[in-house]
Amino acid sequence: KAGVTQTPRYLIKTRGQQVTLSCSPISGHRSVSWYQQTPGQGLQFLFEYFSETQRNKGNFPGRFSGRQFSNSRSEMNVSTLELGDSALYLCASSSGGQGPIVEQYFGPGTRLTVT
């Protein structure tokens, strides 16, 4: 079974621009979560989607948004980029369902650098 894939792997953007990151979960997984990882803050939860609906949301400004498609693929968008948005953005998939998500499978991440 193929793992979680994320594209692009590396990205350099200028402050003020916007960016869209993509994540394809493991086949059959319906839940996709997004995390921001920085050296100082560790992994910070952005949001989680299940069956095209946002089920959970972290404490990030509205510049961070996401969506999920009917095939469970997900995208996240960051508008009006700031220098502080430079980070590794990780996507994680799980089978989802009604209960809490215990085990998540992470993709390799997208390394975003904002200059």
Place this chain on the structure above:
Amino acid sequence: GQSLEQPSEVTAVEGAIVQINCTYQTSGFYGLSWYQQHDGGAPTFLSYNALDGLEETGRFSSFLSRSDSYGYLLLQELQMKDSASYFCAVLADRGSTLGRLYFGRGTQLTVWP
């Protein structure tokens, strides 16, 4: 809110045993997970404890005490390939019945030959 504390760095030699502690403060606690992340790699799931006690999986074991809001990851017979960051993560809810993971800042384990 949620808070997790774990040491930032731990060092040990090959063949040794190391314990990485994690203390947490949270409401709506479901359980404690551990993830491993090698430099440049993706976090990978190691274990999940929902009940008090020790769970053993090969060279790795994980312990939870819900009454003490404390857990640890025990790595035995250390190998060079165990050098990585280890994250504890609390699975907890905040009004949602679904819960989500709250990660600690990670412990960098360095194994020396």
